[in-house]
Amino acid sequence: xxxxVRRRARVEGVVxxxxxxxxxxxxxxxxxxxxxxxxxxxGVFLEVExxxxxxxxxxxxxxxxxxxxxxxxxxxxxxxxxxxxGSFEIVASEAAGTRGTLVSADSTTCADCLRxxxxxxxxxxxxxxxxxxxxxxxxxxVRDIPYDRPxxxxxxxxxxxxxxxxxxxxxxxxFHAQPVCCPDCGPRLRLHDAAGVVLPGDPLAGxxxxxxxxxxxxxxxxxxxxxxxxxxxxxxxxTLRKRKHREDKPFAVVVSGPERAEDLCVVGEDEQxxxxxxxxxxxxxxxxxxxxxxxxxxxxxxxxxxxxxYTPLHHLLLRQxxxxxxxxxxxxxxxxxxxxxxxxxxxxxxxxxxFLSHDRAIHMRTDDSVVRxxxxxxxxxxxxxxxxxxxxPLAWDFPRHVLACGAELKNTFCVAKQHxxxxxxxxxxxxxxxxxxxxxxxxxxxxxxxxxxPRLVAHDLHPEYLSTKYAQGLxxxxxxxxxxxxxxxxxxxxxxxxxxxxxxxxxxGLGYGTDDTLWGGEFLLSDxxxxxxxxxxxxxxxxxxxxxxxxxxxxxxxxxVSAYGQHLPAELDLLRRNEQQWPAVADLAARGVSAPPTSxxxxxxxxxxxxxxxxxxxxxEGQAAVELEQGTDLDERGSYPVTVPAGGEPLRVPGSxxxxxxxxxxxxxxxxxxxxxxxxxxxxxxxxxxCTRLRESTGVSTVALSxxxxxNMLLLERTTARLEAGDFRVLVHARVPTNDGGISLGxxxxxxxRDRCDSAVLPR
Ligand SMILES: [Zn+2]
Ligand SMILES: [Zn+2]
Numbered sequence: 001x002x003x004x005v006r007r008r009a010r011v012e013g014v015v016x017x018x019x020x021x022x023x024x025x026x027x028x029x030x031x032x033x034x035x036x037x038x039x040x041x042x043g044v045f046l047e048v049e050x051x052x053x054x055x056x057x058x059x060x061x062x063x064x065x066x067x068x069x070x071x072x073x074x075x076x077x078x079x080x081x082x083x084x085x086g087s088f089e090i091v092a093s094e095a096a097g098t099r100g101t102l103v104s105a106d107s108t109t110c111a112d113c114l115r116x117x118x119x120x121x122x123x124x125x126x127x128x129x130x131x132x133x134x135x136x137x138x139x140x141x142v143r144d145i146p147y148d149r150p151x152x153x154x155x156x157x158x159x160x161x162x163x164x165x166x167x168x169x170x171x172x173x174x175f176h177a178q179p180v181c182c183p184d185c186g187p188r189l190r191l192h193d194a195a196g197v198v199l200p201g202d203p204l205a206g207x208x209x210x211x212x213x214x215x216x217x218x219x220x221x222x223x224x225x226x227x228x229x230x231x232x233x234x235x236x237x238x239t240l241r242k243r244k245h246r247e248d249k250p251f252a253v254v255v256s257g258p259e260r261a262e263d264l265c266v267v268g269e270d271e272q273x274x275x276x277x278x279x280x281x282x283x284x285x286x287x288x289x290x291x292x293x294x295x296x297x298x299x300x301x302x303x304x305x306x307x308x309x310y311t312p313l314h315h316l317l318l319r320q321x322x323x324x325x326x327x328x329x330x331x332x333x334x335x336x337x338x339x340x341x342x343x344x345x346x347x348x349x350x351x352x353x354x355f356l357s358h359d360r361a362i363h364m365r366t367d368d369s370v371v372r373x374x375x376x377x378x379x380x381x382x383x384x385x386x387x388x389x390x391x392x393p394l395a396w397d398f399p400r401h402v403l404a405c406g407a408e409l410k411n412t413f414c415v416a417k418q419h420x421x422x423x424x425x426x427x428x429x430x431x432x433x434x435x436x437x438x439x440x441x442x443x444x445x446x447x448x449x450x451x452x453x454p455r456l457v458a459h460d461l462h463p464e465y466l467s468t469k470y471a472q473g474l475x476x477x478x479x480x481x482x483x484x485x486x487x488x489x490x491x492x493x494x495x496x497x498x499x500x501x502x503x504x505x506x507x508x509g510l511g512y513g514t515d516d517t518l519w520g521g522e523f524l525l526s527d528x529x530x531x532x533x534x535x536x537x538x539x540x541x542x543x544x545x546x547x548x549x550x551x552x553x554x555x556x557x558x559x560x561v562s563a564y565g566q567h568l569p570a571e572l573d574l575l576r577r578n579e580q581q582w583p584a585v586a587d588l589a590a591r592g593v594s595a596p597p598t599s600x601x602x603x604x605x606x607x608x609x610x611x612x613x614x615x616x617x618x619x620x621e622g623q624a625a626v627e628l629e630q631g632t633d634l635d636e637r638g639s640y641p642v643t644v645p646a647g648g649e650p651l652r653v654p655g656s657x658x659x660x661x662x663x664x665x666x667x668x669x670x671x672x673x674x675x676x677x678x679x680x681x682x683x684x685x686x687x688x689x690x691c692t693r694l695r696e697s698t699g700v701s702t703v704a705l706s707x708x709x710x711x712n713m714l715l716l717e718r719t720t721a722r723l724e725a726g727d728f729r730v731l732v733h734a735r736v737p738t739n740d741g742g743i744s745l746g747x748x749x750x751x752x753x754r755d756r757c758d759s760a761v762l763p764r
Contacts, residue, residue: 408462417452636673710733
């Protein structure tokens with residue numbers, strides 16, 4: 001008889017509430033193994049016994065064939081003596097079995113559930129809430145731990161006998177699927193008008209008819225309400241823009257399947273994989289021209305945000321509709337997305353014609369995530385639904401629990417313990433009471449969910465950020481101020497599982513510097529503990545302070561003053577257009593009155609966009625730079641030179657060289673798209689040249705690129721290519737955004753690194 005062996009294994013990661021035990025049970029049974037599997041505080045423990053070959057096969061398959069929602073971080077095994085056990089069993093969880101483990105993210109309806117929903121003979125035919133251990137809501141419905149039905153928003157629904165038997169059957173794919181339900185016992189759809197009056201008839205058919213009529217429909221999703229219109233109906237899309245007070249920012253659309261995405265956009269292989277991933281993010285794709293899409297959906301944009309249906313309700317709607325639909329956050333202007341019925345009614349009634357709602361409550365508001373593909377790799381621009389709360393694993397441990405409060409725009413927070421950093425869902429711009437409340441509630445929720453009791457609290461250095469004030473208002477914690485751009489670079493390091501030192505290029509709108517001025521065009525020798533500011537863009541005045549952010553033409557005037565002094569080239573269109581106002585603005589800039597200096601790269605892009613007549617005033621953050629990129633001649637290879645000064649620390653890099661070159665080409669009648677391209681190329685060359693200089697003095701040849709300016713794909717691509725051509729190793733973001741949504745991860749990493757080692761490791 002062949003020799004029998006027994007192995008014990010421990011599996012860590014997101015392995016609970018994702019169907020891991022039934023999966024192990026069926027795998028072991030199939031391979032003729034005996035033993036057991038169970039949950040405890042660390043994850044899943046198991047023992048298997050059988051022939052050497054079968055046991056080896058099991059240990060390989062357990063990773064390779066793991067359920068879709070499982071994220072295995074580590075498997076450790078050891079040998080035991082075979083004991084001749086006969087069967088394979090799922091054993092009871094330890095009392096604290098579900099504590100201290102990881103809650104999974106919400107996931108799109110799986111193929112098995114879809115099949116049931118579309119099968120007229122299945123008891124879940126047409127059921128808009130079908131789910132199983134491999135799919136469905138998770139993070140958005142969890143109220144507390146342990147992750148068990150009574151502590152989710154499904155507690156309001158008592159399971160019927162049939163659902164209950166599935167729930168308790170280890171061989172069933174609904175074994176311990178907390179949101180399990182059916183048409184008999186689950187939530188129900190409801191269609192009502194803006195006044196809250198329930199409309200008669202089938203809610204789904206009613207919503208479809210409303211969309212077909214060109215009306216605006218609010219649809220309750222996984223993480224909040226969406227606003228939907230027929231994406232091919234110009235009037236409907238334009239009305240939605242008007243009512244939502246969203247002038248220009250593109251809307252995302254949902255299409256019924258990948259082939260419909262192809263109708264609207266060019267979809268590469270990597271992008272196809274992103275579209276169809278169970279996380280179902282909005283994927284930014286290159287839009288085709290001359291499609292059926294209404295112009296008001298994404299005016300003047302080369303890119304279109306596309307996603308596939310991710311809830312059973314979306315699937316049912318899209319199957320009945322013959323058209324792509326706009327699906328945009330249910331909010332007005334900059335408010336957070338509405339997620340309770342009450343909020344939706346109060347805030348969306350003026351926008352919406354009908355509401356397609358239901359009675360399964362959303363506990364955590366969560367926006368759609370936004371991604372794109374960069375060099376074949378997924379790059380997150382907004383990390384939220386489908387990704388949160390999956391932790392970022394780190395190579396080292398946090399000695400004490402940490403909370404990081406993030407910055408202000410596109411805020412996220414982050415909590416960390418052991419070797420995990422939990423970056424929050426996208427909170428939004430921390431500029432109003434509503435968002436601040438959402439931020440504070442989110443922090444409390446994460447503290448409970450992951451049992452984090454922060455002793456260290458990291459925050460931005462900006463004294464006026466609400467996130468800084470929140471940190472300063474906490475009792476009995478040690479505060480750790482982290483410079484904004486250092487946090488950007490630290491985030492990029494952690495994103496790439498590195499610890500530096502690197503030459504960090506942090507280009508963004510604005511961040512508070514250690515000298516109390518506003519930075520944003522920074523070259524930092526940086527590791528996780530500390531940084532040295534080796535170079536930066538020459539500061540330029542921001543005439544009218546924050547007004548200059550909303551009115552890029554003011555930045556153009558300031559940059560002209562910086563480049564030309566008293567004698568501005570008055571024949572420029574920009575100056576003619578602002579004839580009445582520019583002298584006063586130039587005066588503010590020249591005298592530095594109400595005009596704080598900034599080294600911001602974002603403001604330099606604003607200035608050039610305004611000079612080219614692309615955008616004089618903005619309706620959303622970063623709009624001028626976005627439109628400048630969109631309007632670039634992609635074939636133009638010319639580049640504007642920048643003279644990098646020979647010495648000094650920090651080196652002061654003159655952005656005025658670029659501005660003068662732009663002005664000369666404008667005077668020579670060169671077309672704006674060509675000038676925009678030469679400017680982008682000039683910035684990329686300048687970054688490579690400064691890094692080359694800094695490599696000579698530091699010996700560091702790895703560059704990390706971070707900050708909101710690198711959302712500009714053209715700049716990111718060209719900068720990366722030039723650096724690589726110069727033999728640099730280049731780190732860019734992937735798992736957290738390069739914009740301020742990544743700041744909290746960087747802050748957490750810096751606080752943790754300082755806690756482990758209290759002296760700076762950088763050469764002084
Ligand atoms: Zn399923
Ligand atoms: Zn049921």
